[in-house]
Amino acid sequence: MRERMYVNTFWASVSIVLLLVAWHLLAVLLDKEALPGPVSSFTAFFRELPGELWGHFWISSYRVAASLLISLVLAVPCGMIMGREEKVDRLAAPMIYVIYPVPKIVFLPVLMALLGLGDVSKIALITLVVFFQILVPIRDASRSINPAVVNSIRSLGAGRWHLYKHVVWPAVLPEMLTALRIASGTAIAILFISETISSQEGLGYFLLDAWSRYSYHDMFAGIIALSLLGFVIYMALDGLERYLCPWKYV
Amino acid sequence: MHDGMMLEIKGLSVGYRQPKGEVPALRDVSFAVPRSGTCALIGPSGCGKSTLLYVLSGLLKDFGGQVIVDGAPVTSLRRQTALILQDYGLLPWKKVYDNVALGLEIRGVAKDEQRERIRRVLTEVGLWEMHDRYPSQLSGGQRQRTGIARALAMQPDLLLMDEPFSSLDALTREHLQGLLLDIWNSKRITVVLVTHSIEEAIFLGQKIVVLSGHPGQVIDVVENPRVGQKGYRKTTEYHILTSQLRDKLEQVGTVLNLPG
Numbered sequence: 001m002r003e004r005m006y007v008n009t010f011w012a013s014v015s016i017v018l019l020l021v022a023w024h025l026l027a028v029l030l031d032k033e034a035l036p037g038p039v040s041s042f043t044a045f046f047r048e049l050p051g052e053l054w055g056h057f058w059i060s061s062y063r064v065a066a067s068l069l070i071s072l073v074l075a076v077p078c079g080m081i082m083g084r085e086e087k088v089d090r091l092a093a094p095m096i097y098v099i100y101p102v103p104k105i106v107f108l109p110v111l112m113a114l115l116g117l118g119d120v121s122k123i124a125l126i127t128l129v130v131f132f133q134i135l136v137p138i139r140d141a142s143r144s145i146n147p148a149v150v151n152s153i154r155s156l157g158a159g160r161w162h163l164y165k166h167v168v169w170p171a172v173l174p175e176m177l178t179a180l181r182i183a184s185g186t187a188i189a190i191l192f193i194s195e196t197i198s199s200q201e202g203l204g205y206f207l208l209d210a211w212s213r214y215s216y217h218d219m220f221a222g223i224i225a226l227s228l229l230g231f232v233i234y235m236a237l238d239g240l241e242r243y244l245c246p247w248k249y250v
Numbered sequence: 251m252h253d254g255m256m257l258e259i260k261g262l263s264v265g266y267r268q269p270k271g272e273v274p275a276l277r278d279v280s281f282a283v284p285r286s287g288t289c290a291l292i293g294p295s296g297c298g299k300s301t302l303l304y305v306l307s308g309l310l311k312d313f314g315g316q317v318i319v320d321g322a323p324v325t326s327l328r329r330q331t332a333l334i335l336q337d338y339g340l341l342p343w344k345k346v347y348d349n350v351a352l353g354l355e356i357r358g359v360a361k362d363e364q365r366e367r368i369r370r371v372l373t374e375v376g377l378w379e380m381h382d383r384y385p386s387q388l389s390g391g392q393r394q395r396t397g398i399a400r401a402l403a404m405q406p407d408l409l410l411m412d413e414p415f416s417s418l419d420a421l422t423r424e425h426l427q428g429l430l431l432d433i434w435n436s437k438r439i440t441v442v443l444v445t446h447s448i449e450e451a452i453f454l455g456q457k458i459v460v461l462s463g464h465p466g467q468v469i470d471v472v473e474n475p476r477v478g479q480k481g482y483r484k485t486t487e488y489h490i491l492t493s494q495l496r497d498k499l500e501q502v503g504t505v506l507n508l509p510g
């Protein structure tokens with residue numbers, strides 16, 4: 001077990017080193033101011049981090065984490081119920097299908113008018129996007145649970161509550177984590193856009209500001225921070241999966 | 251109510267509602283199983299054997315005719331009826347122990363008693379050492395034994411099994427058939443099992459109900475009182491009955507795939 005962890009860490013390091021080397025070569029080859037190499041970008045990153053950058057990083061992390069959490073709390077129960085209760089599904093599914101394909105970013109002006117320019121409107125927008133990205137796969141997973149499993153548990157005397165607790169919830173868990181992985185990428189993209197529009201805080205703002213100052217080192221420091229944010233979320237989800245789905249790791 | 255019939259089925263008909271109309275699954279099925287008896291249901295694929303078990307378990311309530319379990323019509327799930335389905339009974343996210351505990355948990359049995367009963371039934375089926383494993387870490391036979399343990403933990407008086415041993419290799423199958431007979435001998439549970447195998451039906455069913463297909467109807471009920479006697483498999487009677495039953499199934503054009 002421990003050995004495997006070392007092996008994994010080793011290959012993760014190799015992979016990141018390769019990426020940095022490729023970046024470096026590309027920067028050297030192109031030799032453009034707009035694409036600084038990793039050395040100067042990381043220098044800028046560590047120079048900015050104790051100052052302004054950390055604050056922006058923190059705010060962006062908090063916004064993404066809060067949105068993911070809220071979406072999860074809303075979408076997982078809704079998805080499980082829609083997948084299992086036909087009547088609810090018949091009423092709710094058309095709504096979902098109508099709203100799902102609309103790019104939610106178009107609601108940003110409405111949300112900003114209603115909820116202001118601060119955290120709340122941004123979190124609401126990301127939640128709106130991520131909610132559907134989690135809801136739909138959870139609903140499908142909960143619907144496709146093998147009826148024989150459900151019947152054999154019902155034959156033990158299980159009512160609705162027991163079914164949700166012992167069957168539906170564990171059955172949709174892996175799906176939930178997969179959906180979250182995909183959604184976290186979208187969440188960061190939406191966060192970025194929302195932070196570039198009339199905003200004074202967050203990595204989106206930091207990047208745009210650096211760009212407008214033609215400070216490409218700072219811009220790449222911001223990009224590093226963004227990828228770090230994604231990486232942290234990814235690692236957290238990995239840990240969560242190990243913790244929540246131990247039967248998948250035997 | 252000590253002697254008499256555990257199961258009485260009179261004129262049972264079941265249809266599945268489909269978009270194109272009702273598909274009949276069982277028609278006018280009647281037979282009875284005495285208390286502490288065993289009964290094997292045999293018939294071609296799709297003839298309604300599983301459907302019949304669902305009705306007996308109380309899961310399927312939409313049927314015509316009369317089904318009486320232990321003197322009372324089945325209207326819903328019955329506490330002392332245990333159902334074991336072929337492959338799907340165990341939850342992959344629960345360890346053996348927790349899978350066996352599930353029925354007790356659902357029925358709110360106190361933890362102390364749960365622990366005691368689970369240890370007892372898992373020991374009985376020879377799986378106590380495996381209690382900390384997930385189903386994916388078990389062999390097919392061990393999984394099926396876990397399913398049996400879960401049913402036994404509920405202390406049933408009626409055990410319904412849907413092709414319990416059909417996915418196992420011959421040796422494991424014979425071993426588990428023996429285990430089932432041992433359990434039946436010591437607890438005198440009424441057992442109804444669905445099978446595809448003529449040999450299994452004769453080895454385990456004191457009463458063998460032969461069904462025809464589409465919709466399922468009872469063709470014959472064969473009495474087979476020597477079930478459970480030592481060395482029954484090696485007797486001439488067993489072999490004669492085997493070929494008689496095979497003839498019967500062939501007569502009605504029933505092609506069964508016979509495991510060796």
Ligand SMILES: Nc1ncnc2c1ncn2[C@@H]1O[C@H](COP(=O)(O)OP(=O)(O)OP(=O)(O)O)[C@@H](O)[C@H]1O
Pocket residue numbers: 266267268273274275294295296297298299300301302
């Ligand atoms: N949920 C369902 N909805 C509609 N039709 C069904 C359903 N379940 C079973 N049937 C139909 O009812 C008939 C009997 O099915 P059943 O599963 O009881 O057969 P079986 O004897 O157990 O078959 P097998 O030996 O293959 O397991 C079949 O024709 C099947 O197509």
Ligand SMILES: [Mg+2]
Pocket residue numbers: 299300301412
């Ligand atoms: Mg069947």
